[in-house]
Amino acid sequence: MDELRRDGEGGPPRARRSQVGPPWLRQWAEREPGTGLPWRSTLLLAVFVMVGSGFAARNQPDRESLDALGRSLLLVGSALLLLRHRHPVPVVFGTAALTLGYFAAGYPYGPVFLLAAVACYAAIVHGHRRSAWWALGLLWAGHLLLAHWLYRYLPPKGDSAAPWGQEIPVALFVVAILAASELVRVRREQWAQQRAERAAAERRRADEERLRIARELHDVLAHSISVINVQAGVGLALLDTDPEQARTALTTIKAASKEALGEVRQVLATLRAPGEAPRTPAPGLDRLPELVEQAASAGLTVRTSTEGEPVALPPGTDLAAFRIVQEALTNVVRHSGSRTARVVIAYRPGGVELRVDDDGPATGGDAGGSGNGLAGMRERAAALGGTIEAGTRPDGGFQVRAVLPARPKETP
Structure with missing residues (x-):
């Protein structure tokens, strides 16, 4: 009795938690994906995307200026992320489509990529890996099509084909998103299994x-x-x-x-x-x-x-x-x-x-x-x-x- 209860007062014994990583990271990663509306994180992300895109527009004078339509696309994409826990598959495809439309309109490159990245992460963590991969794959393929073949029919006027060298960082960004999302998914599954084993042991x-x-x-x-x-x-x-x-x-x-x-x-x-x-x-x-x-x-x-x-x-x-x-x-x-x-x-x-x-x-x-x-x-x-x-x-x-x-x- 004493050995079974020495870890706690009057309750079942507690198994040792995994000691991998700092406590705040384990608490965050072990937390089950919620089903509510993530207002605070989405609001912070929307502000960052809007402000960051404004700065990016100043440094890319050859692209279209960020007008009301461009800001509306950014706001709609940010608003979609409110539903990333409840409807991860429509959100990841929706943000990919909005990001592609944003580039097709000739608006500047910038933090808009974060919308698709966050949606992809949410979809993978919720178990919709194939949908996330397809959405990012289609976004990348659409970007290649716009930047190297359809640029002459789209704004801004007089635009030229994008250098192929810039596709390397884009590809690395996509791979990094998928790798980070998959890593978090695997760690969540491991921690979920550990929680289940601890509960079964208790x-x-x-x-x-x-x-x-x-x-x-x-x-x-x-x-x-x-x-x-x-x-x-x-x-x-x-x-x-x-x-x-x-x-x-x-x-x-x-x-x-x-x-x-x-x-x-x-x-x-x-x-x-x-x-x-x-x-x-x-x-x-x-x-x-x-x-x-x-x-x-x-x-x-x-x-x-x-x-x-x-x-x-x-x-x-x-x-x-x-x-x-x-x-x-x-x-x-x-x-x-x-x-x-x-x-x-x-x-x-x-x-x-x-x-x-x-x-x-x-x-x-x-x-x-x-x-x-x-x-x-x-x-x-x-x-x-x-x-x-x-x-x-x-x-x-x-x-x-x-x-x-x-x-x-x-x-x-």
Whole structure:
């Protein structure tokens, strides 16, 4: 729990963000393309294009002066960019057509290229790569046609063919637009994939945490409530004929319920105070005698034995071993007609083996269980890389066998 929550207060763990590039660039690039009207950026771009085109007209006296029609074309092209997120394909073709019409009218070269560049970028980022490439390709081809073949039929009068050398920077500009747009698109896809992976990891860890809590509560409550159920039945049956035995049953119920409440409080306290260590240690195989006593209070005789040299297990393995034995004995109390059970703790090199046997037969009774006991045991073992085998023996009894791999806990 503590390891899962140390990155945040009371929420699912946060995965590390990509450290490529400065934070402001990542925040901007990870932002999903919006669907609203980008007023501010479009207004700034329109002002820049209008002012820049005015300066360009002063330095190109051989071109047509920037009159009302030319400024109208620039304004319409800028206005189209307001819709670049909602309708990127019509906008990229529309700006390309307006830019081509602007050049066909003989107006000066200048920032007008930015209109097509921004529209192309928006189309590529929104996933319309082919449309963006076609629009820029048609704009370039139209520019070649106007500058080298149709110039004599178009303003300004007396214009000559453009030198082929100027097509090199135009081609480089087009390639730069496409390359930059494709680069941003690829980075957005990578960051989107990273966000999806982080979200999936957070959901997976949250699911694992919920399963862990569910297993813990199930194991705590199922065992204690089974003991309470059995003792309540004994108390009711003997209340009139043997009051002293009924008193003993009620005492057992009180002790079992107190212990269950304590363990439930421990689980809930860990949930409510993320980042803090549990105030009481998690149970382990050292509390096996307590399980034997609780089982005895429920009328079950448990014989325990140990094989191999006992070693200190890591807390996670020790807790899983304790809960598996606890759940196995709970199932004997609930579902077996046998009143005896055998627990063997076998320490093997690199692990521990648990065996819980009863002689049966199964009674089919249910003391209020949910039927998730075996599933919970398998989940605990699988989380540690171990295995669980549970089934009827040939002689009619039942055996639970668990193998938990673990190295001995290092002592300072």
